[in-house]
Amino acid sequence: MRAGFLLAILFLAGGYSYLAFSELPYLSSAGRLGPGFFPRIIGASLVVLCVYSLYADARAARPGEARSPYWRTAVVVALLTAAFVVLLEVLGGLASMIVFMAAALALLNRGRHLQNALLALLLPVSLYFLFVVWLNAALPRGMIPLPF
Amino acid sequence: MDVFANLLLGLSVAVTPLNLAWLFIGVMIGMIVGIIPGFGPAAALAILLPVTFGMEPTGAVIMLAAIYYGSQYGGTITSILLNTPGESSSVASTFDGYPLAQQGRAGPALVMQAVASFVGGTLGVILITVLAAPFTLLTRSFGPPEFFLLVMMGLLTLIVMVGGNWRYGVISALIGFALGTVGVDLETGQSRFTFGSAEMIGGIDFIPIAIGLFGLGELYHAFYTGLHVTGTGGIVQYQKERRFWPELRDYVETRYALLRGSLLGFCIGVIPGAGATVASLMSYTLEKSVSKTPEKFGKGAMAGLVGPEAANNAASSGAMVPLLTLGIPGSASTAVLLAAFVLWGLTPGPLLMAQKPEFAWGLIASMYLGNVALLALNVFAIPLFVQMVKLPYRILAPAVILVCTIGTYSVNGSIIETALMLAAGVFGFFMKLHGFSPAALVLALVLGPLAEQSLRQSLTISRGSLMIFVERPMSLWIIGVAVAVLLAGVALRRRKQLI
Numbered sequence: 001m002r003a004g005f006l007l008a009i010l011f012l013a014g015g016y017s018y019l020a021f022s023e024l025p026y027l028s029s030a031g032r033l034g035p036g037f038f039p040r041i042i043g044a045s046l047v048v049l050c051v052y053s054l055y056a057d058a059r060a061a062r063p064g065e066a067r068s069p070y071w072r073t074a075v076v077v078a079l080l081t082a083a084f085v086v087l088l089e090v091l092g093g094l095a096s097m098i099v100f101m102a103a104a105l106a107l108l109n110r111g112r113h114l115q116n117a118l119l120a121l122l123l124p125v126s127l128y129f130l131f132v133v134w135l136n137a138a139l140p141r142g143m144i145p146l147p148f
Numbered sequence: 149m150d151v152f153a154n155l156l157l158g159l160s161v162a163v164t165p166l167n168l169a170w171l172f173i174g175v176m177i178g179m180i181v182g183i184i185p186g187f188g189p190a191a192a193l194a195i196l197l198p199v200t201f202g203m204e205p206t207g208a209v210i211m212l213a214a215i216y217y218g219s220q221y222g223g224t225i226t227s228i229l230l231n232t233p234g235e236s237s238s239v240a241s242t243f244d245g246y247p248l249a250q251q252g253r254a255g256p257a258l259v260m261q262a263v264a265s266f267v268g269g270t271l272g273v274i275l276i277t278v279l280a281a282p283f284t285l286l287t288r289s290f291g292p293p294e295f296f297l298l299v300m301m302g303l304l305t306l307i308v309m310v311g312g313n314w315r316y317g318v319i320s321a322l323i324g325f326a327l328g329t330v331g332v333d334l335e336t337g338q339s340r341f342t343f344g345s346a347e348m349i350g351g352i353d354f355i356p357i358a359i360g361l362f363g364l365g366e367l368y369h370a371f372y373t374g375l376h377v378t379g380t381g382g383i384v385q386y387q388k389e390r391r392f393w394p395e396l397r398d399y400v401e402t403r404y405a406l407l408r409g410s411l412l413g414f415c416i417g418v419i420p421g422a423g424a425t426v427a428s429l430m431s432y433t434l435e436k437s438v439s440k441t442p443e444k445f446g447k448g449a450m451a452g453l454v455g456p457e458a459a460n461n462a463a464s465s466g467a468m469v470p471l472l473t474l475g476i477p478g479s480a481s482t483a484v485l486l487a488a489f490v491l492w493g494l495t496p497g498p499l500l501m502a503q504k505p506e507f508a509w510g511l512i513a514s515m516y517l518g519n520v521a522l523l524a525l526n527v528f529a530i531p532l533f534v535q536m537v538k539l540p541y542r543i544l545a546p547a548v549i550l551v552c553t554i555g556t557y558s559v560n561g562s563i564i565e566t567a568l569m570l571a572a573g574v575f576g577f578f579m580k581l582h583g584f585s586p587a588a589l590v591l592a593l594v595l596g597p598l599a600e601q602s603l604r605q606s607l608t609i610s611r612g613s614l615m616i617f618v619e620r621p622m623s624l625w626i627i628g629v630a631v632a633v634l635l636a637g638v639a640l641r642r643r644k645q646l647i
Contacts, residue, residue: 002582009319016326019341028336032608035333035340038600042329046322053315074372078574081364081549085566088557097550104546108376123547127554135202137558 001067003054010050017043073108080104092142093132097124151277158509162517167207171514174211175521178218182234183226183533187548189219189235190480190587191362194355195548197488198555205492206507210514212488216481217269217464217515220424221522224261224457225533228254237424237460240432244445244452251448255392260450261457262526263399264406268458269519271410272417272465276472276512280501284473288498292605293616293623298420298476299599301630305421306479306588308637316584324589327352328596335604347564354487354594356556356569361586362480363552364569365576367545372581376542398450405435405455413459417466419633420478421591424460424467429640431459465515472496472508476595480587483594 020043024036068074080103087096101120109116131137161167181192193212200208223235228245241261248257290298307317330341331351342348370376412434413427435455436445445452470476475496477483489496494504501508525533556569579586592599610616617623 005578005582009323013322013326016341024338024340032335033604035336035338037604039326039329039340042322042325046319046326049315049319049322053319056315068372068374070372070374070377073374073376074368074577077371077545077549078364078368078570078577081553081570081573084549084553085563085570088553088566089563093554093557097554101546101550104549105543108542108546109540119543119547123550127550130199131554131558135199135558137198137201138561139554139558140561140563 003057006050006054006057010047010054013043013046013050017047076107077104080107088140088142090143093139094124094128095142096140097127150281154281154505154509155277155513157506158511158513161206161506161510162210162514166204167210167510167514168517170203170207170211171214171518172521174214175218175221175518175525177211178215178220179222179522179525179533180536181215182219182222182224182238183536184234184539184544187366188362188481189216190358190484190590191366192219193481193484193488194358195363195551195555197355197484197491198558200488201491201558205494206510208492209485209488209494209507209511212485213468213511213515214518216485217461217518218522220269220461220464221262221265221526222533224265225258225526225530226537228257228261228453229534230537235424237428237463239425240428240456240460241453243432244447244449247446247448248450248453253391253448256394256398257450257453258530259392259527260394260398260402260454262523263394264402264409264454264457265461265526266519266523267406268410268413268461269465269522270516271407271458272414272462273512273515273519275414275462276465276468276515280469280473280508280512283469284498284501287473289622290474290498291620292602292609293620294626295474295476296599296602296606297617297623297626297630298470298474299595299602301626301633302420302470302476302478302595303588303592304630305419305633305637306423306591307421307585308634313583316582317588320579320585320588321592324592324594325596325599327357327589328593329600334597334601347562351597352568352593353560353565354483354590355559356565357572357593358480358484358487358590359552359556360569360572361576361579361590363548364573365580365586367548368573368577369580370541370545372577376540376545402451402454405451406458408434408438409455409458410462413462414466416459417463417478418469419629420470420476421633423479424463426637426640427463428456428460430636431455433640461519468512468515472500472511473498475500476598477591480590483591486594 020036020039024039025034026036026040028034080100084096084100087099091099098120101124105116105120132139177192181187181189192215200211219235220237223233223238224241224245226232226234227238227241228249231242231246233239233242245257303321307314307321330348332339332349339349409431412431416427416430432452432455435451436442439445439451467478467482470478471482471486475486477486486496494500494507553566557566576586606616
């Protein structure tokens with residue numbers, strides 16, 4: 001699994017290096033160090049170090065760590081967060097917060113319906129007033145804006 | 149004399165009712181953040197940064213700084229009562245803090261850690277007060293080579309001292325540097341890695357990355373390890389003890405450990421990248437080596453608790469020196485503080501103290517008051533914080549995700565930045581899972597533009613010669629300190645394996 005993560009970084013580092021070497025000049029038109037100077041060093045170093053780490057890890061041949069029995073929960077919570085981000089501009093700040101809290105608590109705090117309902121309602125409303133009313137911050141209004 | 153005048157100016161700023169209120173809120177939040185395992189001050193600072201946008205800059209920075217040093221106090225409560233450090237800097241406090249609690253001395257251990265934290269924190273602030281101005285004068289002679297070397301020293305120290313595998317630490321820092329190159333090149337005006345997106349021209353904002361890595365990434369990892377099911381374990385029931393207060397011999401036996409820990413912690417805190425965790429572990433090693441009864445360490449030696457506690461609090465004060473005088477943060481938490489400074493148009497560095505004395509000295513003066521408030525809170529409000537340890541993670545985590553997401557969106561009203569935070573969260577989870585260093589990534593992201601600019605300027609001045617980095621006396625000093633710190637780091641890593 002660690003090798004997969006390193007390969008993903010290597011892939012991104014390869015793309016970064018390609019752009020740094022192909023599109024960004026090493027020297028500027030004035031003959032000074034240009035916009036490609038630093039990215040080339042960083043990209044090349046990343047690629048070399050990732051390849052070396054893959055080699056060193058493979059040589060060490062450490063036994064892979066067992067997957068945690070709770071990995072599904074972590075995945076579902078991450079997916080819920082992604083859904084929350086998507087819903088922000090569809091339902092608006094307040095409604096999407098309520099939907100996210102209700103869904104997350106239904107998954108994590110099972111069986112406590114009244115507690116979950118209260119938390120799913122009160123916390124988003126408090127945050128809405130903190131950000132929108134007190135801090136005057138911009139929260140997404142959604143397709144059907146609230147009247148207040 | 150100037151010092152007292154500056155301090156009085158600072159106190160006049162810090163003791164306004166509003167700033168006192170922000171200070172108190174900051175230390176309370178810091179304590180809570182310190183207590184919650186798996187949720188560090190860097191995440192809390194990044195998440196709360198948007199909340200402070202409506203505040204006056206001095207009050208906001210006073211509150212954020214209080215969260216930072218307050219978390220050093222809170223992290224030890226769980227170290228003593230649960231054998232679970234709330235912060236990485238409280239790991240050393242578990243070695244003797246938990247055995248003391250098991251022996252029925254949790255009360256004295258909690259009070260002594262509060263006293264040690266207070267002494268370390270306050271001595272650290274006294275040293276800032278005395279040394280900040282001379283340090284500022286010294287740093288005015290720094291040029292591009294010195295700044296480049298300082299950035300490199302900070303990152304290397306962080307990687308060698310704190311990180312696990314050094315290769316993963318360097319890869320993390322390089323990713324941070326790479327992200328820091330996105331946007332317009334300031335010298336030539338050419339766009340880099342923007343893919344034609346107008347939102348990317350200004351570069352990758354630091355806040356969504358920090359919130360994602362330290363907020364969401366930590367939470368996902370906590371779910372992965374089952375913290376929402378297992379909870380934080382059993383708490384030692386200190387309330388039932390008859391003897392809550394320490395005995396006179398506790399103070400007498402640990403008086404030198406207090407001083408040693410404070411001075412060592414401050415010196416380590418000043419070095420960019422070293423930080424409170426390194427300070428506390430070094431202090432533990434030092435106390436064990438100078439003790440007449442080293443065999444008691446690990447079995448409930450009060451000096452083994454007091455030394456590291458004084459050290460980590462003094463280090464968090466010391467870390468303010470390079471931040472205020474050079475604009476160079478030494479850790480992820482101080483990197484967020486730097487971002488806060490910049491957001492309010494304040495430029496930390498040699499000119500900050502001269503141009504904005506009311507801000508700089510207001511912050512320093514507030515740290516004295518903050519440490520007093522934290523001492524009182526630690527001694528008298530421990531039952532309240534113990535209740536917070538019992539707050540179920542399955543309820544706390546969704547609430548934190550909510551604040552992370554809404555907080556990120558509210559900064560610029562950008563859904564792209566919110567999506568970036570989510571991506572950083574998933575990436576942060578894998579980084580933590582595989583032993584990479586999110587702190588090195590964030591520090592490199594913040595310092596990347598400075599590193600690039602100072603490297604290019606240095607090489608332009610020297611016409612491409614790298615000798616510029618070893619020809620100047622100040623550069624040589626920095627290299628000397630870096631080598632010493634790195635050697636100490638290697639020694640500490642070996643020692644950590646032995647402890």
